[in-house]
Amino acid sequence: xxxxxxxxxxxxxxxxxxxxxxxxxxxxxxxxxxxxxxxxxxxxxxxxxxxxxxxxxxxxxxxxxxxxxxxxxxxxxxxxxxxxxxxxxxxxxxxxxxxxxxxxxxxxxxxxxxxxxxxxxxxxxxxxxxxxxxxxxxxxxxxxxxxxxxxxxxxxxxxxxxxxxxxxxxxxxxxxxxxxxxxxxxxxxxxxxxxxxxxxxxxxxxxxxxxxxxx
Amino acid sequence: xxxxxxxxxxxxxxxxxxxxxxxxxxxxxxxxxxxxxxxxxxxxxxxxxxxxxxxxxxxxxxxxxxxxxxxxxxxxxxxxxxxxxxxxxxxxxxxxxxxxxxxxxxxxxxxxxxxxxxxxxxxxxx
Amino acid sequence: xxxxxxxxxxxxxxxxxxxxxxxxxxxxxxxxxxxxxxxxxxxxxxxxxxxxxxxxxxxxxxxxxxxxxxxxxxxxxxxxxxxxxxxxxxxxxxxxxxxxxxxxxxxxxxxxxxxxxxxxxxxxxxxxxxxxxxxxxxxxxxxxxxxxxxxxxxxxxxxxxxxxxxxxxxxxxxxxxxxxxxxxxxxxxxxxxxxxxxxxxxxxxxxxxxxxxxxxxxxxxxxxxxxxxxxxxxxxxxxxxxxxxxxxxxxxxxxxxxxxxxxxxxxxxxxxxxxxxxxxxxxxxxxxxxxxxxxxxxxxxxxxxxxxxxxxxxxxxxxxxxxxxxxxxxxxxxxxxxxxxxxxxxxxxxxxxxxxxxxxxxxxxxxxxxxxxxxxxxxxxxxxxxxxxxxxxxxxxxxxxxxxxxxxxxxxxxxxxxxxxxxxxxxxxxxxxxxxxxxxxxxxxxxxxxxxxxxxxxxxxxxxxxxxxxxxxxxxxxxxxxxxxxxxxxxxxxxxxxxxxxxxxxxxxxxxxxxxxxxxxxxxxxxxxxx
Numbered sequence: 001x002x003x004x005x006x007x008x009x010x011x012x013x014x015x016x017x018x019x020x021x022x023x024x025x026x027x028x029x030x031x032x033x034x035x036x037x038x039x040x041x042x043x044x045x046x047x048x049x050x051x052x053x054x055x056x057x058x059x060x061x062x063x064x065x066x067x068x069x070x071x072x073x074x075x076x077x078x079x080x081x082x083x084x085x086x087x088x089x090x091x092x093x094x095x096x097x098x099x100x101x102x103x104x105x106x107x108x109x110x111x112x113x114x115x116x117x118x119x120x121x122x123x124x125x126x127x128x129x130x131x132x133x134x135x136x137x138x139x140x141x142x143x144x145x146x147x148x149x150x151x152x153x154x155x156x157x158x159x160x161x162x163x164x165x166x167x168x169x170x171x172x173x174x175x176x177x178x179x180x181x182x183x184x185x186x187x188x189x190x191x192x193x194x195x196x197x198x199x200x201x202x203x204x205x206x207x208x209x210x211x212x213x214x215x
Numbered sequence: 216x217x218x219x220x221x222x223x224x225x226x227x228x229x230x231x232x233x234x235x236x237x238x239x240x241x242x243x244x245x246x247x248x249x250x251x252x253x254x255x256x257x258x259x260x261x262x263x264x265x266x267x268x269x270x271x272x273x274x275x276x277x278x279x280x281x282x283x284x285x286x287x288x289x290x291x292x293x294x295x296x297x298x299x300x301x302x303x304x305x306x307x308x309x310x311x312x313x314x315x316x317x318x319x320x321x322x323x324x325x326x327x328x329x330x331x332x333x334x335x336x337x338x339x340x341x
Numbered sequence: 342x343x344x345x346x347x348x349x350x351x352x353x354x355x356x357x358x359x360x361x362x363x364x365x366x367x368x369x370x371x372x373x374x375x376x377x378x379x380x381x382x383x384x385x386x387x388x389x390x391x392x393x394x395x396x397x398x399x400x401x402x403x404x405x406x407x408x409x410x411x412x413x414x415x416x417x418x419x420x421x422x423x424x425x426x427x428x429x430x431x432x433x434x435x436x437x438x439x440x441x442x443x444x445x446x447x448x449x450x451x452x453x454x455x456x457x458x459x460x461x462x463x464x465x466x467x468x469x470x471x472x473x474x475x476x477x478x479x480x481x482x483x484x485x486x487x488x489x490x491x492x493x494x495x496x497x498x499x500x501x502x503x504x505x506x507x508x509x510x511x512x513x514x515x516x517x518x519x520x521x522x523x524x525x526x527x528x529x530x531x532x533x534x535x536x537x538x539x540x541x542x543x544x545x546x547x548x549x550x551x552x553x554x555x556x557x558x559x560x561x562x563x564x565x566x567x568x569x570x571x572x573x574x575x576x577x578x579x580x581x582x583x584x585x586x587x588x589x590x591x592x593x594x595x596x597x598x599x600x601x602x603x604x605x606x607x608x609x610x611x612x613x614x615x616x617x618x619x620x621x622x623x624x625x626x627x628x629x630x631x632x633x634x635x636x637x638x639x640x641x642x643x644x645x646x647x648x649x650x651x652x653x654x655x656x657x658x659x660x661x662x663x664x665x666x667x668x669x670x671x672x673x674x675x676x677x678x679x680x681x682x683x684x685x686x687x688x689x690x691x692x693x694x695x696x697x698x699x700x701x702x703x704x705x706x707x708x709x710x711x712x713x714x715x716x717x718x719x720x721x722x723x724x725x726x727x728x729x730x731x732x733x734x735x736x737x738x739x740x741x742x743x744x745x746x747x748x749x750x751x752x753x754x755x756x757x758x759x760x761x762x763x764x765x766x767x768x769x770x771x772x773x774x775x776x777x778x779x780x781x782x783x784x785x786x787x788x789x790x791x792x793x794x795x796x797x798x799x800x801x802x803x804x805x806x807x808x809x810x811x812x813x814x815x816x817x818x819x820x821x822x823x824x825x826x827x828x829x830x831x832x833x834x835x836x837x838x839x840x841x842x843x844x845x846x847x848x849x850x851x852x853x854x855x856x857x858x859x860x861x862x863x864x865x866x867x868x869x870x871x872x
Binding site for chain 2: 201
Binding site: 013014015021024025028029032033035036037039040041042043044046047050051054131132133134135136143144146147150151153154158 | 443444445447448449451508511512513515516519520521546547548549550551553554555557558561564565566567568569571574575576577580584852
């Protein structure tokens with residue numbers, strides 16, 4: 001891995017006139033995809049808001065069962081991973097291919113750390129029996145407490161799933177970047193996965209105060 | 216057909232924007248956590264938390280996602296998804312927040328015990 | 342790629358495998374067409390069997406539970422597997438790039454992927470029929486769907502997957518329209534079918550993810566119990582209806598908008614006249630798409646939704662009538678002083694005009710809060726939405742299929758039989774569903790296995806209509822297949838249409854045009870363009 005990575009030139013697909021059109025098409029498509037991701041998560045946020053409206057005290061009570069320190073740690077981890085992601089894209093833009101690979105590996109490691117912290121949190125919830133209704137098994141001052149944990153597990157679960165998908169995509173990027181596919185004239189997949197990754201970060205930015213920091 | 220492999224003049228964002236965003240995001244995270252420890256009343260705390268989260272989201276969108284330098288239509292997509300999210304939540308709240316208002320003053324007026332009589336036997340034809 | 346340029350896309354590659362791995366939007370469109378026709382046949386058979394059951398208030402063929410399973414099957418298949426992909430995925434895939442002068446859609450591989458996702462989702466739906474067919478109705482309302490032991494999970498998972506196919510197609514079309522237009526093809530030189538597909542794609546991308554999350558939440562609710570939909574664990578079943586209709590009302594416009602686009606094509610080509618009010622029709626497509634997000638609560642007037650919400654939804658519902666009426670008036674005005682040519686596609690166009698108007702007007706009746714209290718969940722509703730979905734979308738689909746058939750396959754069908762079939766379908770359709778308006782206004786509730794004796798003559802008349810319609814569809818099927826074996830080839834533009842797809846060969850070459858077309862006129866300028 002000490003030798004420099006050699007650039008592999010990219011060919012524009014047959015139905016595009018030039019790489020400018022190709023890049024802009026991909027980016028527009030990606031934003032449309034992000035739009036649908038936002039609306040996909042919007043269902044969860046609507047459910048959250050409605051049930052918080054119906055059971056305000058239960059939500060405050062329930063939120064105390066979550067460890068805000070873990071949440072804050074994960075927020076910081078994801079923000080750092082977003083930063084390394086943009087730096088990976090930028091490295092490709094300025095033809096620093098090796099640096100690009102390193103930034104991608106850093107992003108992947110941060111994502112892994114996020115999942116590990118998440119795993120510890122889940123383990124503690126499960127061991128206390130704070131679970132969705134069918135498995136809920138804990139003492140509670142509020143009889144609707146299972147709803148909070150139902151929503152908590154669905155929201156963080158789906159977000160976690162997106163993180164896992166993102167990790168898969170980053171591995172794919174690392175492989176391609178090592179082969180020298182990304183350079184100043186072609187970095188479309190990097191940019192697209194980057195956008196996706198920032199969206200995952202974005203959702204967590206809202207999940208953190210909504211779930212961990214109530215009352 | 217011409218196949219020029221140039222991206223034209225792509226704007227390469229200076230590193231200072233990225234580092235600046237990172238620092239701002241980290242500081243805002245600390246502020247969010249700190250603000251949650253102070254009791255301003257439930258409503259004010261919520262508004263503050265959401266305000267900070269929105270600023271953070273704005274930073275990520277503008278600089279990390281490059282919307283600040285981006286094409287107009289990508290912005291339209293983003294704002295319209297947010298608008299539709301707004302519509303979604305508004306109408307749901309219009310329903311769930313206002314149920315049962317109409318008959319509020321008529322409680323006890325009709326005094327219906329049982330509106331529907333359940334069928335005694337299964338009237339299916341099978 | 343030189344030698345590929347003038348070979349038609351059927352002959353460019355041979356063998357079954359060349360179809361499985363193709364990225365040609367035309368081949369993908371034709372494969373969609375096959376699946377869609379299969380789905381339509383399956384859903385149609387289910388409907389036919391239901392109607393036979395309703396010949397008598399007593400048991401004819403099915404038990405009550407089987408009857409429930411059949412109407413669920415009919416609804417789910419027709420909505421998710423047929424109507425939603427019908428025009429955009431089959432005809433749209435084929436003609437969107439042709440009409441804007443592109444070589445292909447923006448993401449050809451994604452296009453193929455969405456076909457495979459569609460098939461994968463369809464397999465789930467088929468599996469759920471085998472394995473304890475769902476009996477909830479295609480709407481999967483809670484709490485029944487969370488308590489029934491039929492295969493709700495596999496059916497909803499199927500619909501969830503089909504949703505992604507729809508989203509990817511929508512994304513692909515949006516980008517194609519934005520980025521792939523031929524030189525000179527400005528936004529207001531695009532054919533109106535493209536405008537309607539564009540509006541549809543917006544809906545697909547913005548609304549379908551909410552269906553995805555709704556169905557996913559339903560699955561999680563059923564397996565783990567989140568407590569947001571199931572009232573037994575503190576959930577709100579009406580919230581499910583909000584979630585569901587936030588998608589499914591715009592979905593109604595995903596169904597009808599592309600058919601409206603086809604109408605604009607038919608009304609110009611078969612009157613040889615420039616469209617009346619091009620911009621009004623183009624903008625009204627977008628307006629319909631946007632307003633459709635504001636009216637979903639009119640499905641829930643009797644669900645226990647707050648009266649405030651119901652009132653607002655009712656008022657907003659009337660607004661949708663405006664852009665729809667703009668379109669109808671513009672089509673009628675287009676015919677004025679045109680040289681009208683009553684070929685089969687245009688007959689379907691005229692059928693659309695009548696049936697869609699009836700469907701639209703009865704929609705106003707149902708959107709009126711006070712009337713809906715009486716009409717809700719009666720056959721009146723069933724008749725209304727069949728007039729829009731079948732009288733609108735299916736007529737539009739058939740019109741488009743007949744209009745573009747010679748372009749897709751290079752062969753012309755038998756005009757005489759096509760007219761007969763069109764008449765049978767039109768008459769049969771009205772026999773089935775106009776009767777149901779009467780039944781509904783007399784109080785016959787929908788989704789009932791049995792009924793009062795006094796309704797029997799009307800039910801029997803309605804059922805007899807399905808046979809007339811069925812005969813019509815069989816004839817269509819026969820002469821379309823037969824046309825493929827004909828010897829004579831058709832010209833580039835058998836109807837005298839002038840939009841770009843008529844300026845290339847029938848069937849088109851692999852990359853659609855031998856030379857990239859350069860556009861310098863309005864799409865329907867019959868004065869200027871002669872073919």
